[in-house]
Amino acid sequence: MLLSGQVEPVVILEDSDDDFDTVCEAIRRMGIGPEVCRVTDGDACLTLLSQRTAQLPALVILDLNAPGTDGRETLRRIKLDPAVQRVPVVILTTSTNPRDLDLCYLYGANAYHTKPVRYPDHLRAVEVILRYWLGDVTRASSVVHAS
């Protein structure tokens, strides 16, 4: 599936530089070039989204354990906000806590992935996410239509 010509950006909530670097490496290896907007806390993520309601991002990737407003609360607010709730939100986290799993799906997460410790596995996880959500899936239009 062609991923070029992708215009909408991908928003990533990730407070770890190392893990963000892994995401960038995965994108580089895939040879695609979506704009990546990185935020390091939940409030920044919500602010960014509220400024982009005219043209929403293609995908939001959330780490759960972010400083300040964490990923769980960020997810909840995104899915409660009619202006942004149709953006796919994918959780990429270290947590294997079943409570987190239940909570995220309850709040409306589109997918839940755990970060593997092995680097190649981690790269593959990011690649799978991006390939699926930027390529395989038909997403809702990023432009808001008056209804």
Place this chain on the structure above:
Amino acid sequence: MVFGRARLVSTSQPAAELPPWEQGPYSIKRHGLSISNCDAEPVQTPGCIQAHGAMLVMRRDDRIIVQVSENSAAILGAAPELLLGASISVVVGVTGELRLRDLMARTATDANPLYAFTMEPRGDAAPLDVSLHTIDGVAIVEFEPVAHGGGIPKDGYELVKAAVGRLRGATDLQHFCTIVAEEFRELTALDRVLVYKFHEDGHGEVVAESRRDDLSPWLGLHYPAADIPQPAREIFRQLWIRPVPDVDGELAELVPLVNPDTGRALTMTYCALRGPSIMYTEYLRNMGVTAGVTMSLRHGDKLWGLIAGHHYSGEAHLPLPVRAACEMLAQIVSLQHQAVEAQEFLGYRLKLEGVHQRLIAQAAREGGLAAMMDGPPMLLDATSATGAALYANGRWSRVGVTPGDDELDALARWIATRTEFQSPTLPVYATDRLADAYPAGASLTAVASGVLAVPLSRSRRSLILWFRAETAQAIRWAGNPDDKPTVPGPHGMRLTPRRSFELFLESVTGRSLPWQSVEIDMALRLRTFVMELVLSHAERVADLNAELVRSNDELDAFAYVASHDLKEPLRGIYKYAHQLRDDAALQGAEQTVKLERLMRLTVRMDSLLDSLLHFSRVGRMALTMEVVDLNSVLAEAIEIVDARRSERRNEIVVPRQLPTAFCDRIRVREILTNLLSNALKYNDKPVCMIEVGFAEPHEQGNTTGRPAGTRGLTAYYVRDNGIGIESRHADQIFNMFKRLHGRDEYGGGTGAGLTIVKRLVQRHGGEVWIDSVPGEGTTFWFTLAQATEH
């Protein structure tokens, strides 16, 4: 003693025949000798007065005389027929009439006799004291010759004040009563004054007396309840003083006997001249009494006792001021007596309460009601009980002298059926004569004639009992209480008062000292304390539980956060090592080996963290218990370990069908998965042989290490022909992260598998143990239920 004593006698008139006065108004003079039952005598409407005075009854509004005592000619100088229908002024003059009218207008005269004035003497007769009170719409005017008591001070107020001052010096109730007797004798100048106390069963006892020196003492004598009939007691709840100045005096009947306006008999309750019952005067006469006065001693509405004055040397006319002083003093004495008694109770009460509070504190500190019996202090301290027993948590604790456990069981069961013990507000059972109500108590009188019991729980199974031993008692009766003299009368046998007052000793068995109301109160209060303690204990347990749940949750959250935070650097380390290794391919094999070692360490650390998390979850998750077919569970477990099975030759044998078990299917599958996986791993034989089976309760099952508590349960096993475990290691294999072999031997692993097995088995209430021969194999045994024995 005070009043005539009489009982209903079976030989009296036929029941169908009404008492003669039922057909017309009652008069002592006409009917007083026909009384067969003193409790029925209409003493408040006797129709007669004591003839040393005279009485007029007039209408309130026009002061016309409607009834006159038949002796009016002798006292007032005019026969009844001259007075009836006339104005009261005919007797007291116009001025007198005005003063009586003013008295009625200005003061509350209803049921309240007041001195009005003294009438000048007619000729050589004595002057007359006139007093008045109103009742039922009429005014009763009484005329009494002024008494000349020798040396009587005139001021009643001064008399009372001095007496009250002396009463204040009383040290205790007994002392107080003695002062009362002395003060009243001083005031009345009578030969003997008694303070007479009513016991619970109505019989009386002389608790204090003051007497002329030559008279024999009556102190401590008991008198049967019937000596003071019910109607007399009723009057003393309304009246403070009752004089009978001449026991041998004549009676004068009212003319007419009923009020002509209403047709009703006159209520004479408050008349100082009210005619006494013949039974009463005969009774006094039998005791040699020639004049008497009685005052009541009350606690609120309750008649506590009487203060009785007896004279043995002729008439005793107490002047009006003295009677007024007596009346006032009786009221003050009643109030102070109650206060002194309360004071005495309070001291005892405080002592008991102090002990009880220390007991409760002790029980609270040591977490058990039985601590109340260990002492000091002890349940028996401060009380005058001789033994106590507490039933709590299914067993008796005893202190002092008590019945044995079996006797206590039976007694407790019987007490639980008493209605007073089941009262929702004041559940208490108290007796000073257990054997009277409880036949089995006859053999317990030596230790438990008296029993006081309060329940400590709503179910009434837990309770406290106090015991009192039998007290050898002899009651000193004034005369045989069962003496019932009768004499022939106009309507068959009639009762007469007792004639003998000779000391009669009655010895009493099977009784203890009675429980005082303060002791019963304190038992009930102790019960309240205990129930609050039990309640607060339950609350504390609930609080601790809530606390535990919270701390468990926190621990859980902590485990996840910790593992998350630990994993993040691990991921970084692995990543950079990985990248370095890719770059280092050029630099040489040595660095490559080191980097790969670094990466293996991070992976291992990762699995340790996962195991730790899993273990914490195993301890927390609720089990879903159901009846499970273990054969299907085993099949699933075998499927899960399939990957490992493919690595070597193996055979899993199930010698007989597994039974069903009540357990959590998923957790038991995990137990089997771990044990199978261990059996496959730790094996050096060419073919790995695994046997899965069970031993029913009656089977030995060929195991040596079986814990005693598991006998009676089905035990399951997984047996292998693997490397075995040396017995010195047997205890350690279930420890977290404990490995007996090198990290990379036997396929590696975190060393958490058996720890998790043990935890899962324990969650089911079961136990896990091993039998092993090094080099030959190991059998892992486990049970899945709580042992019921032990």
